Amino acid sequence: MIVVTNRIPVAEAYAIDFEDRFRKRVHLVDQHPGFVRNEVHRPRPMRFDRESGTWSPDTEAQGYYEVKTWWRSMDDFVAWTKSESFREAHRDRPPKEMFAGPNVLEIHEVFTSTDLELPDSGA
Structure with missing residues:
Protein backbone atom coordinates (compact mmCIF):
# COMPACT_ATOMS: atom_id res chain seq x y z
CA MET A 1 0.00 0.00 0.00
CA ILE A 2 1.31 3.43 -0.98
CA VAL A 3 0.21 6.77 0.52
CA VAL A 4 0.90 9.90 -1.52
CA THR A 5 0.72 13.16 0.42
CA ASN A 6 0.77 16.59 -1.17
CA ARG A 7 1.43 19.16 1.59
CA ILE A 8 0.11 22.52 0.39
CA PRO A 9 0.53 25.88 2.17
CA VAL A 10 -2.62 27.82 1.31
CA ALA A 11 -2.83 31.59 1.77
CA GLU A 12 -5.40 32.36 4.48
CA ALA A 13 -7.49 34.53 2.14
CA TYR A 14 -7.92 31.55 -0.23
CA ALA A 15 -8.73 28.77 2.25
CA ILE A 16 -12.46 28.67 1.41
CA ASP A 17 -11.77 28.67 -2.34
CA PHE A 18 -9.16 25.91 -1.91
CA GLU A 19 -11.58 23.73 0.05
CA ASP A 20 -14.38 24.37 -2.48
CA ARG A 21 -12.14 23.06 -5.26
CA PHE A 22 -11.99 19.70 -3.48
CA ARG A 23 -15.66 19.65 -2.57
CA LYS A 24 -16.52 20.16 -6.26
CA ARG A 25 -13.87 17.86 -7.76
CA VAL A 26 -14.96 15.48 -10.52
CA HIS A 27 -13.70 12.31 -8.76
CA LEU A 28 -11.63 11.07 -11.71
CA VAL A 29 -8.95 9.63 -9.41
CA ASP A 30 -11.61 7.56 -7.60
CA GLN A 31 -12.20 5.56 -10.78
CA HIS A 32 -8.55 4.80 -11.53
CA PRO A 33 -7.32 1.19 -11.14
CA GLY A 34 -5.49 0.69 -7.86
CA PHE A 35 -7.00 3.74 -6.17
CA VAL A 36 -8.07 3.04 -2.57
CA ARG A 37 -9.14 6.38 -1.06
CA ASN A 38 -8.64 10.13 -0.92
CA GLU A 39 -8.61 12.50 2.05
CA VAL A 40 -8.02 16.23 2.34
CA HIS A 41 -6.84 17.42 5.76
CA ARG A 42 -7.35 21.01 6.96
CA PRO A 43 -4.44 22.43 9.01
CA ARG A 44 -4.91 23.12 12.70
CA PRO A 45 -1.59 24.62 13.86
CA MET A 46 -1.40 24.10 17.60
CA ARG A 47 1.15 24.76 20.31
CA PHE A 48 1.69 22.58 23.39
CA ASP A 49 2.81 24.24 26.62
CA ARG A 50 4.76 21.57 28.49
CA GLU A 51 4.64 23.43 31.80
CA SER A 52 0.85 23.70 31.93
CA GLY A 53 0.08 20.67 29.75
CA THR A 54 -2.30 22.73 27.62
CA GLY A 63 -0.27 25.25 8.38
CA TYR A 64 -0.30 22.89 5.42
CA TYR A 65 -3.34 21.29 3.87
CA GLU A 66 -2.64 17.65 3.13
CA VAL A 67 -4.14 15.92 0.14
CA LYS A 68 -3.66 12.17 0.62
CA THR A 69 -4.35 9.35 -1.77
CA TRP A 70 -3.95 5.67 -0.97
CA TRP A 71 -2.91 3.23 -3.73
CA ARG A 72 -2.56 -0.54 -3.89
CA SER A 73 0.91 -0.11 -5.44
CA MET A 74 3.42 2.44 -6.66
CA ASP A 75 2.77 1.22 -10.21
CA ASP A 76 -0.92 2.10 -9.82
CA PHE A 77 -0.03 5.63 -8.65
CA ARG A 87 -4.24 15.70 -16.89
CA GLU A 88 -7.96 16.49 -16.93
CA ALA A 89 -8.18 16.53 -13.11
CA HIS A 90 -5.28 19.02 -12.91
CA ARG A 91 -6.21 21.18 -15.91
CA ASP A 92 -7.94 24.03 -14.04
CA ARG A 93 -4.93 25.47 -12.23
CA PRO A 94 -5.67 27.81 -9.30
CA PRO A 95 -4.14 31.30 -9.16
CA LYS A 96 -0.60 31.36 -7.79
CA GLU A 97 -1.76 33.77 -5.07
CA MET A 98 -3.71 30.89 -3.52
CA PHE A 99 -0.46 29.44 -2.19
CA ALA A 100 1.72 30.71 0.65
CA GLY A 101 4.75 28.79 -0.65
CA PRO A 102 5.74 25.66 -2.54
CA ASN A 103 3.99 22.35 -2.02
CA VAL A 104 5.81 19.24 -0.78
CA LEU A 105 5.04 15.85 -2.30
CA GLU A 106 5.78 12.82 -0.12
CA ILE A 107 5.32 9.13 -0.87
CA HIS A 108 5.26 6.49 1.83
CA GLU A 109 4.81 2.74 1.86
CA VAL A 110 2.51 1.45 4.59
CA PHE A 111 4.34 -1.37 6.35
CA THR A 112 1.99 -1.72 9.34
CA SER A 113 -1.55 -0.59 10.05
CA THR A 114 -4.21 -1.06 12.72
CA ASP A 115 -7.00 -1.30 10.14
CA LEU A 116 -5.46 -2.97 7.09
CA GLU A 117 -4.31 -6.51 6.43
CA LEU A 118 -0.96 -6.00 4.68
CA PRO A 119 1.25 -8.56 2.97
CA ASP A 120 4.71 -9.02 4.50
CA SER A 121 7.02 -6.84 2.40
CA GLY A 122 10.08 -8.76 3.53
CA ALA A 123 11.77 -5.56 4.66
Whole structure:
Protein backbone atom coordinates (compact mmCIF):
# COMPACT_ATOMS: atom_id res chain seq x y z
CA MET A 1 0.00 0.00 0.00
CA ILE A 2 1.31 3.43 -0.98
CA VAL A 3 0.21 6.77 0.52
CA VAL A 4 0.90 9.90 -1.52
CA THR A 5 0.72 13.16 0.42
CA ASN A 6 0.77 16.59 -1.17
CA ARG A 7 1.43 19.16 1.59
CA ILE A 8 0.11 22.52 0.39
CA PRO A 9 0.53 25.88 2.17
CA VAL A 10 -2.62 27.82 1.31
CA ALA A 11 -2.83 31.59 1.77
CA GLU A 12 -5.40 32.36 4.48
CA ALA A 13 -7.49 34.53 2.14
CA TYR A 14 -7.92 31.55 -0.23
CA ALA A 15 -8.73 28.77 2.25
CA ILE A 16 -12.46 28.67 1.41
CA ASP A 17 -11.77 28.67 -2.34
CA PHE A 18 -9.16 25.91 -1.91
CA GLU A 19 -11.58 23.73 0.05
CA ASP A 20 -14.38 24.37 -2.48
CA ARG A 21 -12.14 23.06 -5.26
CA PHE A 22 -11.99 19.70 -3.48
CA ARG A 23 -15.66 19.65 -2.57
CA LYS A 24 -16.52 20.16 -6.26
CA ARG A 25 -13.87 17.86 -7.76
CA VAL A 26 -14.96 15.48 -10.52
CA HIS A 27 -13.70 12.31 -8.76
CA LEU A 28 -11.63 11.07 -11.71
CA VAL A 29 -8.95 9.63 -9.41
CA ASP A 30 -11.61 7.56 -7.60
CA GLN A 31 -12.20 5.56 -10.78
CA HIS A 32 -8.55 4.80 -11.53
CA PRO A 33 -7.32 1.19 -11.14
CA GLY A 34 -5.49 0.69 -7.86
CA PHE A 35 -7.00 3.74 -6.17
CA VAL A 36 -8.07 3.04 -2.57
CA ARG A 37 -9.14 6.38 -1.06
CA ASN A 38 -8.64 10.13 -0.92
CA GLU A 39 -8.61 12.50 2.05
CA VAL A 40 -8.02 16.23 2.34
CA HIS A 41 -6.84 17.42 5.76
CA ARG A 42 -7.35 21.01 6.96
CA PRO A 43 -4.44 22.43 9.01
CA ARG A 44 -4.91 23.12 12.70
CA PRO A 45 -1.59 24.62 13.86
CA MET A 46 -1.40 24.10 17.60
CA ARG A 47 1.15 24.76 20.31
CA PHE A 48 1.69 22.58 23.39
CA ASP A 49 2.81 24.24 26.62
CA ARG A 50 4.76 21.57 28.49
CA GLU A 51 4.64 23.43 31.80
CA SER A 52 0.85 23.70 31.93
CA GLY A 53 0.08 20.67 29.75
CA THR A 54 -2.30 22.73 27.62
CA TRP A 55 -2.84 23.19 23.89
CA SER A 56 -3.56 26.52 22.18
CA PRO A 57 -3.80 27.71 18.57
CA ASP A 58 -0.43 28.63 17.07
CA THR A 59 -1.25 31.82 15.19
CA GLU A 60 2.34 32.22 13.95
CA ALA A 61 2.71 28.80 12.26
CA GLN A 62 2.02 28.23 8.57
CA GLY A 63 -0.27 25.25 8.38
CA TYR A 64 -0.30 22.89 5.42
CA TYR A 65 -3.34 21.29 3.87
CA GLU A 66 -2.64 17.65 3.13
CA VAL A 67 -4.14 15.92 0.14
CA LYS A 68 -3.66 12.17 0.62
CA THR A 69 -4.35 9.35 -1.77
CA TRP A 70 -3.95 5.67 -0.97
CA TRP A 71 -2.91 3.23 -3.73
CA ARG A 72 -2.56 -0.54 -3.89
CA SER A 73 0.91 -0.11 -5.44
CA MET A 74 3.42 2.44 -6.66
CA ASP A 75 2.77 1.22 -10.21
CA ASP A 76 -0.92 2.10 -9.82
CA PHE A 77 -0.03 5.63 -8.65
CA VAL A 78 2.48 6.15 -11.47
CA ALA A 79 -0.10 4.96 -14.02
CA TRP A 80 -2.54 7.56 -12.64
CA THR A 81 0.03 10.36 -13.08
CA LYS A 82 0.53 9.33 -16.73
CA SER A 83 -3.19 9.10 -17.53
CA GLU A 84 -5.44 11.44 -19.48
CA SER A 85 -7.71 11.53 -16.40
CA PHE A 86 -4.82 12.94 -14.33
CA ARG A 87 -4.24 15.70 -16.89
CA GLU A 88 -7.96 16.49 -16.93
CA ALA A 89 -8.18 16.53 -13.11
CA HIS A 90 -5.28 19.02 -12.91
CA ARG A 91 -6.21 21.18 -15.91
CA ASP A 92 -7.94 24.03 -14.04
CA ARG A 93 -4.93 25.47 -12.23
CA PRO A 94 -5.67 27.81 -9.30
CA PRO A 95 -4.14 31.30 -9.16
CA LYS A 96 -0.60 31.36 -7.79
CA GLU A 97 -1.76 33.77 -5.07
CA MET A 98 -3.71 30.89 -3.52
CA PHE A 99 -0.46 29.44 -2.19
CA ALA A 100 1.72 30.71 0.65
CA GLY A 101 4.75 28.79 -0.65
CA PRO A 102 5.74 25.66 -2.54
CA ASN A 103 3.99 22.35 -2.02
CA VAL A 104 5.81 19.24 -0.78
CA LEU A 105 5.04 15.85 -2.30
CA GLU A 106 5.78 12.82 -0.12
CA ILE A 107 5.32 9.13 -0.87
CA HIS A 108 5.26 6.49 1.83
CA GLU A 109 4.81 2.74 1.86
CA VAL A 110 2.51 1.45 4.59
CA PHE A 111 4.34 -1.37 6.35
CA THR A 112 1.99 -1.72 9.34
CA SER A 113 -1.55 -0.59 10.05
CA THR A 114 -4.21 -1.06 12.72
CA ASP A 115 -7.00 -1.30 10.14
CA LEU A 116 -5.46 -2.97 7.09
CA GLU A 117 -4.31 -6.51 6.43
CA LEU A 118 -0.96 -6.00 4.68
CA PRO A 119 1.25 -8.56 2.97
CA ASP A 120 4.71 -9.02 4.50
CA SER A 121 7.02 -6.84 2.40
CA GLY A 122 10.08 -8.76 3.53
CA ALA A 123 11.77 -5.56 4.66
